[in-house]
Amino acid sequence: MPDRDDEEEGQMDGPVLRAQGLAKEFRGFRAVDGVDLDVAEGSVHALVGPNGAGKTTLFNLLTGFLKPTAGRIMLGDRDLTGRRPEQVARLGVARSFQITSLFPQMTPREHLELALAGATGLTWRFWRTERLLDRYADRAAELLSEVGLSAHAGTPAGTLAYGHKRALELALALALDPRVLLLDEPTAGMGVEDIDRTVELVRKVRAGRTVVMVEHNMSVVSSLADRVTVLQSGRVLVEGPYAEIRHDPRVISAYLGDPHAED
Template identity: 70%
Template sequence: MGDHGTLLSVTPVPTQPALRTSGLCKDFRGFRAVDTVDLEVAEGSIHALVGPNGAGKTTLFNLLSGFLGVSAGRIALFGRDITGLQPEQIAHLGVARSFQITSLFENLTPIEHVELALQGMTSEGYSFWRSHRSMHKFRPRAEELVEEVGLTSMAHRPAGLLAYGQKRALEMALVSALDPRVLLLDEPTAGMGMEDIDRTIELVRRIATGRTVVFVDHNMHVVGSLADRVTVLQAGTVLAEGTYDEVRNDERVVTAYLGEADHA
């Protein structure tokens, strides 16, 4: 420190991005589905990936979560290289993802689904043969998660009776049960009516608290309502990136994707 009346400036230490890809590529028999993608997702942000069918969004999700192997490039999670790790290894590091199609046990209730998910995160694993009594210790947290996604009234009814939007809400509870640091949501509002879409937007906002969320959605209302930052993909490459307003007004994006629908 110099003179007593002088304060030394302190350079802030840059925080590590939650996810970063460098030159990421994925080839399928000569077809490049993801082409040299450099992506950086800030910790604690909600980041949207948009683009038409075939843009590479789901393939990129599968690379980030380990469901597909990388052809070239690297993936880092909070600065740790996770390139080539298996899905379960990446999940144990705090990444959870949802899928476009929800798979549930039709005869199990939402509470039972969430109890199984909570048990799966313990040393007991998915021990289906354990007694109902041993599962009951997960009940309080399961009830909290079911309430969080608005399914309390359906908590003890078979999942097969849930409406489509309710099934997607249950899936949100299941991924929340994993207590992830990074949440990957693939088309969370696909096939929903406007009422369910608005409900899901609020739900994503709630479960995003204290987490990083990356999501794919074709609905620009959803993207504009949720995303802090938007990456636009075209034919496997990054076409544009910025805030929703920035990409919405980018002529390349308007021409390629949004067109008249965005201005309606």
């Protein structure tokens, strides 16, 4: 018997983020082709798959950066389908941006104050008003401490080490206080030490949150993910806990590029 209360709240043990029949076509080519995805509240859910599987496209759909050709995206009982990225973010699905979106001259503290001001609806023309930004100083300091950047709060972002830039991106997403945090390859381009640090960081920030991440590094996936969705050719190939999917012959074939993998 379905538990109506839980369903109506759109949370508890039900999915907090749900995609149904999601598709994206680029000039007739289906990069995402009828994906169903249920992300449970409080879980870390990894999206994996070989190159070109549609992970980035799916991420862009979930965050409003692309509009779906078909299908529906729900956050709890709210329909996110077709909403713009800033609306999606404000409703509670925030994405950790790429380093290219950082301003090299601005410090982590300034980035965060600006993000916090933006999250509360203040527009750009207000951001230099010192008193308004002071309001966000405490929260910015907290977020910097959460991601281990306190010692670099006043360093221009352009001169930060790679791992620290990625930590700043994460803090910027957390500034939105999201219900669902999307991480796009959080360990991409990192050496072993930074990867370990990032795994610890994600462990820490996941508390009380739901995380969806695209991640190529399977050891990172095994350390962090409660559930894994494996995509191939725009479709869900397999879904389940990492311990189960890692032995699945379809997954192994997909990664080895077996042309009969879908059989």
